[in-house]
Amino acid sequence: MTIKLRDKILPEKGVEELLGYAVPTKTTVELRGRISRSLVEEISRIKKEPDWMRRLRLRSLELFEKLPMPNWLRGIEELDLEELTHYVKPEAGIAERWEDVPEEIRKYYERLGIPELEQRFLSGLSAQFESETVYSSVKKKLSEMGVIMLPMEEAVKRYPDLVKKYFLRVFPASDHKFAALHAALWSGGVFVYVPPGVRVEEPLEAFFLIGRAMEGQFEHTLIVADEGSFIHFIEGCAAPMYKGYSFHDGMVELYAHKGATIKFTTLQNWSKNVINFNNKRGIAEEGARIDWIEGSIGSRITYVYPSTILRGRGASTRSMVVSVVKGPYLKDTGSKVIHVAPDTRSRIINKSISVDGGINIYRGLVKVLRGARNAHAHVECDSLILDSKSMAFTYPHNQVDEPTATVTHEATTGRLGEEQLFYMMSRGLSEDEAKSLIVLGFLDEIMAELPFEFANVLNRVIQLEFKKLGGLG
Amino acid sequence: MFFAVNDRPVSFIWRPHNSLLTVLKLTLEIKDLHVAVGGRQVLRGVSLTVRYGEVHAVMGPNGSGKSTLAYAIMGRPGYEVTKGDVLLDGESLKGLTTEERSLKGLFLAMQEPPQIPGVRVSTFLIASINKRMGADDLTRVKNPLVLKRIYDAVKNVGLSKDHLTRELNVGFSGGEKKRNELLQLLLLDPKVVILDEPDSGLDVDGVKRVAEIIQELREKGKAVLLITHYPRILEYVEPNHVTVLYRGTVVAKGGPELAKRIEEEGYSFIK
Ligand SMILES: Nc1ncnc2c1ncn2[C@@H]1O[C@H](COP(=O)(O)OP(=O)(O)OP(=O)(O)O)[C@@H](O)[C@H]1O
Ligand SMILES: [Mg+2]
Numbered sequence: 130m131t132i133k134l135r136d137k138i139l140p141e142k143g144v145e146e147l148l149g150y151a152v153p154t155k156t157t158v159e160l161r162g163r164i165s166r167s168l169v170e171e172i173s174r175i176k177k178e179p180d181w182m183r184r185l186r187l188r189s190l191e192l193f194e195k196l197p198m199p200n201w202l203r204g205i206e207e208l209d210l211e212e213l214t215h216y217v218k219p220e221a222g223i224a225e226r227w228e229d230v231p232e233e234i235r236k237y238y239e240r241l242g243i244p245e246l247e248q249r250f251l252s253g254l255s256a257q258f259e260s261e262t263v264y265s266s267v268k269k270k271l272s273e274m275g276v277i278m279l280p281m282e283e284a285v286k287r288y289p290d291l292v293k294k295y296f297l298r299v300f301p302a303s304d305h306k307f308a309a310l311h312a313a314l315w316s317g318g319v320f321v322y323v324p325p326g327v328r329v330e331e332p333l334e335a336f337f338l339i340g341r342a343m344e345g346q347f348e349h350t351l352i353v354a355d356e357g358s359f360i361h362f363i364e365g366c367a368a369p370m371y372k373g374y375s376f377h378d379g380m381v382e383l384y385a386h387k388g389a390t391i392k393f394t395t396l397q398n399w400s401k402n403v404i405n406f407n408n409k410r411g412i413a414e415e416g417a418r419i420d421w422i423e424g425s426i427g428s429r430i431t432y433v434y435p436s437t438i439l440r441g442r443g444a445s446t447r448s449m450v451v452s453v454v455k456g457p458y459l460k461d462t463g464s465k466v467i468h469v470a471p472d473t474r475s476r477i478i479n480k481s482i483s484v485d486g487g488i489n490i491y492r493g494l495v496k497v498l499r500g501a502r503n504a505h506a507h508v509e510c511d512s513l514i515l516d517s518k519s520m521a522f523t524y525p526h527n528q529v530d531e532p533t534a535t536v537t538h539e540a541t542t543g544r545l546g547e548e549q550l551f552y553m554m555s556r557g558l559s560e561d562e563a564k565s566l567i568v569l570g571f572l573d574e575i576m577a578e579l580p581f582e583f584a585n586v587l588n589r590v591i592q593l594e595f596k597k598l599g600g601l602g
Numbered sequence: 603m604f605f606a607v608n609d610r611p612v613s614f615i616w617r618p619h620n621s622l623l624t625v626l627k628l629t630l631e632i633k634d635l636h637v638a639v640g641g642r643q644v645l646r647g648v649s650l651t652v653r654y655g656e657v658h659a660v661m662g663p664n665g666s667g668k669s670t671l672a673y674a675i676m677g678r679p680g681y682e683v684t685k686g687d688v689l690l691d692g693e694s695l696k697g698l699t700t701e702e703r704s705l706k707g708l709f710l711a712m713q714e715p716p717q718i719p720g721v722r723v724s725t726f727l728i729a730s731i732n733k734r735m736g737a738d739d740l741t742r743v744k745n746p747l748v749l750k751r752i753y754d755a756v757k758n759v760g761l762s763k764d765h766l767t768r769e770l771n772v773g774f775s776g777g778e779k780k781r782n783e784l785l786q787l788l789l790l791d792p793k794v795v796i797l798d799e800p801d802s803g804l805d806v807d808g809v810k811r812v813a814e815i816i817q818e819l820r821e822k823g824k825a826v827l828l829i830t831h832y833p834r835i836l837e838y839v840e841p842n843h844v845t846v847l848y849r850g851t852v853v854a855k856g857g858p859e860l861a862k863r864i865e866e867e868g869y870s871f872i873k
Contacts, residue, residue, distance in 0.1 A: 549716045553726070556726070559701050570721040
């Protein structure tokens with residue numbers, strides 16, 4: 130267990146501390162109020178979109194109006210869509226060099242060490258502030274290999290046929306109300322295409338910041354890995370502190386063609402102001418693999434369910450979600466896998482930690498369709514509850530229509546009892562140190578599976594989150 | 603004054619570990635201790651003193667309040683001292699947390715230590731040792747000698763290196779748990795040691811080993827409060843004092859002969 134982090138790029142302070150309170154930034158457009166046809170058309174007009182995209186938005190808007198509020202959502206009562214600013218265009222272009230990003234915005238990224246991380250570790254980076262991409266750069270080597278990484282809007286214009294084939298095809302807007310809302314209002318995000326046989330060894334990253342209260346952010350990320358290719362994509366997000374809340378309703382669509390591998394890693398570290406709704410889904414064709422890693426640390430409320438449809442024979446997926454809720458907040462997480470084809474394999478690992486009144490809900494799904502012969506699924510769901518004020522609930526759901534399939538499930542719930550805490554403290558540890566040891570021990574197995582750099586970052590973020598539980602930093 | 607109450611005043615004084623000053627301070631004093639647990643008055647006026655370089659046995663039938671006494675000394679939350687006090691080297695422990703009491707040199711080997719899933723024995727030992735050394739990172743071993751000390755102690759208490767990588771007390775047999783308590787005791791090197799039935803669940807060799815360790819602790823000048831309701835262990839280690847509890851009060855005090863009487867007659871004479 131590596132706990133001390135001497136990595137200079139990783140700041141010693143918590144994200145909220147680092148970013149501090151939001152500073153005013155200049156904008157050129159702000160659209161707020163009722164979600165209507167004219168609002169959607171205005172977004173489309175500002176983006177100078179092709180007509181097919183405008184129509185796609187309007188169809189999604191109709192769905193949004195028709196679809197009911199998801200009845201399983203908890204804690205979303207405070208969200209009033211009508212009072213949000215749905216589109217905020219910062220006064221900034223899309224820079225290729227950090228010098229060209231307006232200073233107030235650049236400072237946020239610098240404080241998080243993003244430009245340094247980019248240099249040392251990434252083969253491409255896209256940075257979004259409010260509703261638009263403000264920085265996008267791909268290392269030359271990658272362009273030479275034919276890899277495309279562009280702000281989503283640009284991809285819509287420059288590669289319409291490619292985008293059309295996948296956009297909202299992996300995650301249809303009709304799925305639920307917030308998917309439809311996202312599709313109607315989407316802005317920003319990244320498009321990535323990896324040509325057949327190309328392996329992108331150094332990860333690409335997209336980083337999202339919400340810089341103000343009462344804002345909605347709806348970025349759309351689409352990654353297409355063509356046959357036999359490999360890519361690791363990292364997604365990070367953060368927000369400074371402000372009064373009130375903001376709303377994030379992003380979407381990630383992954384398409385792994387025959388024999389391709391997509392690793393998608395998220396480090397969600399929103400401030401406690403953000404209500405975070407994520408829509409994440411991937412499709413894996415024959416022999417392809419999709420790996421999700423979700424480090425869900427920040428936010429006030431999070432709903433996130435990385436999902437994979439194993440559509441081709443021998444496709445596989447692994448989804449690891451670490452969800453930490455510290456304080457009176459809520460995370461509703463869970464991975465979903467649909468086995469469509471024979472010989473498909475899936476593994477879900479979910480680890481939640483609830484402390485200081487935090488609530489974790491696991492809501493997972495394993496579905497094996499008839500004909501997915503010899504499909505194999507394993508779910509492991511562990512909850513750790515560190516005090517009597519905190520809670521964890523698990524709602525695993527299996528639906529197996531194929532008799533040759535094997536679906537196994539393991540669940541554990543550990544509650545740190547008064548006696549255990551007393552025992553550890555009787556050896557001279559403080560309550561917080563005892564809890565830190567327990568948390569890190571609980572995550573030991575998952576940390577070992579993460580890519581080194583990312584394990585470091587996640588480890589650091591967790592320690593910062595538990596800084597009051599101190600002694601390990 | 604202490605000559606009058608001490609069984610072995612002379613040998614005691616000559617021990618190099620004990621300055622006259624610490625001897626005079628009487629070490630652990632329990633004074634008229636009343637403790638309520640879950641709204642129930644469990645201890646109703648217990649007084650006893652444990653001096654450095656002595657073993658003080660606390661005996662009594664099941665439910666007489668022995669473990670409660672141990673927890674109250676360690677400041678376990680929920681064990682409310684309603685009257686009386688516990689003094690360490692003349693200073694009241696009132697208001698100190700369990701952590702603080704531990705850092706002051708108190709150690710409790712629990713009767714039934716709990717399982718701590720996810721935390722390896724080695725991690726726990728290193729964290730506890732580092733804390734005492736004032737290290738800012740509890741999980742790294744700075745000095746390789748610490749590892750050697752751990753390996754030696756593991757051998758000493760009759761566990762194997764494999765136990766170090768296991769989760770704390772998870773799946774440990776009753777005897778292994780007791781040995782693991784002794785392991786922590788040896789490594790943390792406290793000055794006041796409370797052993798809550800360290801002998802129960804151990805095989806004959808185990809009991810002998812515990813007795814040897816207690817003997818060594820006494821020789822090193824530690825104050826040992828040895829809780830047991832079964833006098834077998836006292837055959838191997840003769841206590842300096844014996845206090846018998848029954849229903850939360852002290853019903854008898856004496857020397858080793860009191861333990862012998864209990865061995866022969868049981869607890870019937872106090873009831
Ligand atoms: N949390 C509690 N709530 C109510 N009563 C308690 C609680 N803890 C202990 N007691 C009671 O206090 C009394 C003393 O318990 P204690 O564990 O101190 O006894 P003991 O002498 O250590 O017994 P044993 O020899 O069995 O270990 C018992 O009657 C027990 O039931
Ligand atoms: Mg007891």
